[in-house]
Amino acid sequence: MAVVSTRSGRLGNRIAIAVVIVVTLIFLSPIYWITTTAFKPLVQATSVPPSVLFEPQITPFVKLFTKRAQLTAPVAPEVYEAAPWWERLVLDGGERLARDGKGDVVFSAYPDRFINSLIIAITSTILAVSMGTITAYGFSRFRVKGEADLLFFILSTRMLPPIVVAIPMFLMYRAVGLNDTHVGLIILYTAFNVSFAVWLMKGFMDEIPKEYEEAALVDGYTRMQAFFKIVLPEAATGIAATAVFCFITAWNEYAFALILTNRRAQTAPPFIPSQIGTGLQDWTVIAAGTVLFLIPVAIFTFLLRNHLLRGMSFGAIRK
Amino acid sequence: MMTTLSPTSRAATRGWSDITIRNLFVIPTVAFLIIFNVFPLLYSLGFSFTDFRASSKDAANFVGLQNYADILADPVIWRSFATTLWYVIVSVSGQFVVGFGLALLLNRPIPGKGLLTTLLLLPMMLSPVVVGLFWKLIYDPSWGILNYALGLGKTAWLTDANLALYAVAITDIWMWSPFVMLLSLAGLSAVPKHLYEAASIDRASKLYTFFRVTLPLVAPILLIAVIFRTMEAFKTFDIAFVMTGQPQAELISSRLYKMAFAQWQTGPASALAYIVLIMVLCITNIYVKYLNKAKER
Numbered sequence: 001m002a003v004v005s006t007r008s009g010r011l012g013n014r015i016a017i018a019v020v021i022v023v024t025l026i027f028l029s030p031i032y033w034i035t036t037t038a039f040k041p042l043v044q045a046t047s048v049p050p051s052v053l054f055e056p057q058i059t060p061f062v063k064l065f066t067k068r069a070q071l072t073a074p075v076a077p078e079v080y081e082a083a084p085w086w087e088r089l090v091l092d093g094g095e096r097l098a099r100d101g102k103g104d105v106v107f108s109a110y111p112d113r114f115i116n117s118l119i120i121a122i123t124s125t126i127l128a129v130s131m132g133t134i135t136a137y138g139f140s141r142f143r144v145k146g147e148a149d150l151l152f153f154i155l156s157t158r159m160l161p162p163i164v165v166a167i168p169m170f171l172m173y174r175a176v177g178l179n180d181t182h183v184g185l186i187i188l189y190t191a192f193n194v195s196f197a198v199w200l201m202k203g204f205m206d207e208i209p210k211e212y213e214e215a216a217l218v219d220g221y222t223r224m225q226a227f228f229k230i231v232l233p234e235a236a237t238g239i240a241a242t243a244v245f246c247f248i249t250a251w252n253e254y255a256f257a258l259i260l261t262n263r264r265a266q267t268a269p270p271f272i273p274s275q276i277g278t279g280l281q282d283w284t285v286i287a288a289g290t291v292l293f294l295i296p297v298a299i300f301t302f303l304l305r306n307h308l309l310r311g312m313s314f315g316a317i318r319k
Numbered sequence: 320m321m322t323t324l325s326p327t328s329r330a331a332t333r334g335w336s337d338i339t340i341r342n343l344f345v346i347p348t349v350a351f352l353i354i355f356n357v358f359p360l361l362y363s364l365g366f367s368f369t370d371f372r373a374s375s376k377d378a379a380n381f382v383g384l385q386n387y388a389d390i391l392a393d394p395v396i397w398r399s400f401a402t403t404l405w406y407v408i409v410s411v412s413g414q415f416v417v418g419f420g421l422a423l424l425l426n427r428p429i430p431g432k433g434l435l436t437t438l439l440l441l442p443m444m445l446s447p448v449v450v451g452l453f454w455k456l457i458y459d460p461s462w463g464i465l466n467y468a469l470g471l472g473k474t475a476w477l478t479d480a481n482l483a484l485y486a487v488a489i490t491d492i493w494m495w496s497p498f499v500m501l502l503s504l505a506g507l508s509a510v511p512k513h514l515y516e517a518a519s520i521d522r523a524s525k526l527y528t529f530f531r532v533t534l535p536l537v538a539p540i541l542l543i544a545v546i547f548r549t550m551e552a553f554k555t556f557d558i559a560f561v562m563t564g565q566p567q568a569e570l571i572s573s574r575l576y577k578m579a580f581a582q583w584q585t586g587p588a589s590a591l592a593y594i595v596l597i598m599v600l601c602i603t604n605i606y607v608k609y610l611n612k613a614k615e616r
Binding site: 013016017019020021023024027028030031033034037046047048049050131132134135137138139141142144148150152153154155156157159160161162163164165166167168169170171172174187188190191194195198222223224225227248251252254255259269270272273276283286287290293294297298300301302305308309312313314316317 | 334335337338340341343344345347348349351352355356359360362363366373421424425427429433435436437438439440441442443444445446447448449451452453454456457459461462463464467493497498501502505540543550554556557561572575576579580585588589592593595596599600602603604606607610611613614
């Protein structure tokens with residue numbers, strides 16, 4: 001297992017590597033499939049047998065961002081010639097772009113939902129990480145009465161099933177007018193993430209030697225100055241990793257968004273599946289929306305790769 | 320609250336005292352969590368004893384324990400609990416086998432291992448609802464890639480009463496095996512090399528080494544992975560809800576959602592929510608106990 005020197009051991013190693021590579025390819029195939037679907041012509045997305053070879057095109061992305069209508073009559077050649085390249089892509093597919101009174105292209109709801117997702121995820125991440133960092137410092141450096149119970153309470157709020165919390169939250173938000181608002185979701189996601197941030201940041205804080213601050217205190221810093229000038233810079237990596245985890249959690253969240261928003265503040269996760277079953281099901285457009293939505297997470301996963309273990313175990317397992 | 324003064328407390332008397340800072344840093348967060356988690360739950364505890372419907376203007380009537388009695392007598396809810404239990408067993412054991420298996424294969428020098436591991440971890444970072452959505456595309460009976468690739472004809476994975484739950488579980492296994500793999504790899508890499516050397520000097524068989532050296536040392540971390548996944552699988556909502564409406568595959572979270580937000584039986588739904596909540600808190604308690612144990616190591 002660890003010491004491989006015999007011939008059979010080396011062969012076993014090669015077989016293991018081959019199996020790992022095959023399994024990795026199988027694991028990635030669903031992601032590959034949805035990504036290629038986003039670049040397929042409509043007829044090839046649902047063709048039988050499934051088409052592996054196709055001419056990639058970005059029409060699904062143009063469709064994703066616009067409202068369209070079926071063409072009832074062929075387009076006049078001069079209109080086609082005058083249209084920009086991206087509009088021609090839609091015309092080629094037998095549809096025309098919907099335009100408002102001034103002749104401007106009408107955008108679909110997708111960009112709004114995407115921006116809602118960004119606003120809500122970023123704001124709640126900043127709040128959760130700020131609160132989590134200072135609270136973690138409090139738990140890490142000072143003796144807090146009932147520390148273990150408090151930490152358990154904090155983590156347990158994270159473990160609550162979203163639907164269970166959503167029932168009273170829906171009623172309370174309805175009473176105070178927070179349903180379908182950005183603020184409403186931001187507060188909930190902050191509450192959901194702050195517990196995680198406390199646990200993860202406490203691990204990072206515990207690793208910063210107390211002597212650093214003590215030296216600063218001796219040098220005449222106040223405790224607050226020492227926290228901001230010594231501890232925070234030391235914890236920068238931990239803060240960044242925590243922030244990325246919080247962002248991904250808020251970005252991916254579905255249940256609260258489904259129940260507590262419906263239009264103005266709706267985020268992308270409840271919106272993307274709701275496109276299914278509205279008239280003609282265009283899987284290439286759904287795939288395009290999905291791919292755009294997954295790209296930030298894929299990038300962050302690569303940035304986070306060395307902290308995944310820690311984050312996934314709430315800071316308990318550090319390697 | 321009591322505090323012990325640190326050796327530097329004399330220096331800390333400049334500016335705010337340590338006690339002030341501690342209170343300032345800890346109390347707001349705890350208060351925030353109480354307001355947005357404990358208070359709502361107390362609110363719904365109240366509703367669980369009433370016949371309140373959030374969709375009507377009628378005042379709530381106190382019905383005592385009637386909602387709890389109705390739930391315990393409702394065969395649909397019992398079926399949902401049974402379905403959820405079976406789902407948890409299938410899904411978590413699948414994740415365990417695939418995840419731990421992958422970790423065993425990866426636990427050796429492999430060129431490009433870091434990249435390979437990161438790629439394998441990608442599924443668990445994705446949004447469950449979006450994952451459910453694109454697996455729907457893969458499972459499509461007439462043009463889905465899965466039926467074509469495996470030559471299964473027109474198998475209707477997500478609408479067949481017997482298959483739907485397994486189809487969701489397969490997706491969940493795809494998504495979360497990497498999590499078990501990640502934790503297992505950490506456990507495996509922490510096994511001291513000299514133990515293997517000692518075992519090989521003693522001419523212990525590979526199987527013997529695995530069961531007597533590797534497994535006992537990895538077990539604590541595996542346990543954490545399994546308890547966490549059990550808890551999460553029990554709460555599963557997104558994936559199952561978006562993938563299938565098959566009643567035979569209805570998990571308890573979906574039942575709860577329908578009671579609360581489709582049938583608007585707010586009172587009974589709050590009662591069911593409480594039953595689910597207590598179950599989750601029990602698992603959480605076990606989980607945190609093992610997490611703290613792992614921390615102490």
